[in-house]
Amino acid sequence: MKFRCEREILAEALTTAGRAATSRTGTLPVLSGVRLDVAGGELTVTGTDLELTIRLTVPVHSDQDGSAVVPARLISDIVRALPAGAVEISLGDDEMAISAGRSQFSVRPLSLSDYPAQAEPDAEPVTLQSSEVSDALRQVVRAASTDDARAVLTGVLIAADDEGLKMVATDSYRLAVRDLPQSSMLGSGQKVLVPGRALAELQRILSGDDELTVRLGTREAVFEAGETRLTTRLIEGEYPNYRNLLPSAYPNLLTVGREALLEALRRVKILAQDSTPVRLTLAGDTLQLTAITQDVGNAHEEIDASYDGAEMTVAFNPDYLASGIDAVEGDEVTLATMDPMKPAVLRGVGHDEYLYLLMPVRVP
Secondary structure (H helix, E strand, O other): OEEEEEHHHHHHHHHHHHOOOOOOOOOOHHHHEEEEEEEOOEEEEEEEOOOEEEEEEEEOEEEEOEEEEEEHHHHHHHHHHOOOOEEEEEEOOOOEEEEEOOEEEEEOOEOHHHOOOOOOOOOOOEEEEHHHHHHHHHHHHHHOOOOHHHHHHHEEEEEEEOOEEEEEEEOOOEEEEEEEEOOOOOOOOOEEEEEHHHHHHHHHHOOOOOEEEEEEOOOEEEEEEOOEEEEEEOOOOOOOOHHHHOOOOOOEEEEEEHHHHHHHHHHHHHHOOOOOOEEEEEEOOEEEEEEEEOOOEEEEEEEEOEEEOOOEEEEEOHHHHHHHHHHOOOOEEEEEEOOOOOOEEEEEOOEEEEEEEEOOOOOO
16 A cells, blocks of 8 residues: 555544544454555545444545555554645555655554454435534534433434424433424434434534435434545434423523623633532523632622513523533523523524523522
8 A cells, every 4th residue: 555645634534533443442452543445546544433433535646555454543643743745655564654754654553354344324315404414413412411321311312203303412411402494314203312422523524515414224323424424323222201301381581692691601600610500690680690619709790681580599500501502593592490490491582493401500
């Protein structure tokens, strides 16, 4: 194998595919590598940990076709450190040579025969607008759990209903629901549970392509954008009935400027240390934010707002609250509540396709 490729193109391909390679001990050593396949003037880079696979193709100047597996982190670091311009890579009997300008490296490859074979997807493809999917992922994936002890909650539920698709994620402290009307990648009544980690990687991949091709099988999902393909195993299990968490009506409604609330929260939560919640005092035409950390200090800020309801103080995890405000769209947001101990719902004014439900924190 011997080829040349521009450093920036090669580095981006190695980094993207390398995010699927594993660094966990106890797994196959070859899974810590990326597979390089050169054929017909194209380089295909593949990374996998058997749960998630990322494969992408870039053009190269090829002198000799071939395949190899090399340590993912090492080759990515080497290529990024090389001077700008063309990078030349060639495979010898027991080492891979990497050079650019006056810089030369050699790396011992991993076992090519141990690298798992990649099956071609067999499900029917569905084409979607990547911009809409990317926007939905930005809003929803943040609420998925990262605790493997509850594997079902690490996934994002994608479910079909009469109006289109719903994307749902929760970590049991917050819940994000996004409607995708007119979108169809599932049959009526069908639902799948896609790992949040895979969808976070998909969100990165969807930066500039106009179309996203989706293939949903019984055990895996395949997403293709441009020259990049992401394959992930689906999560098995029954997702919690999130609809039971959504009250039919909220008697108290706060409306406030989104940026003003984000800025005030950013300042106040400096004093919300050691899991201290931020308290929101809802009354009249102002919103008061307060954080009190014993033996450290306190912060207090007041901003203009419109509130219709009973005067109350409700407290939230400041990071979860900030994440929700960041996720909604529009110049103004609404916070709908029942009482200080019931879940509250954030929405963007004029953007009813998305809601972010947040559990309050009990305070003295």
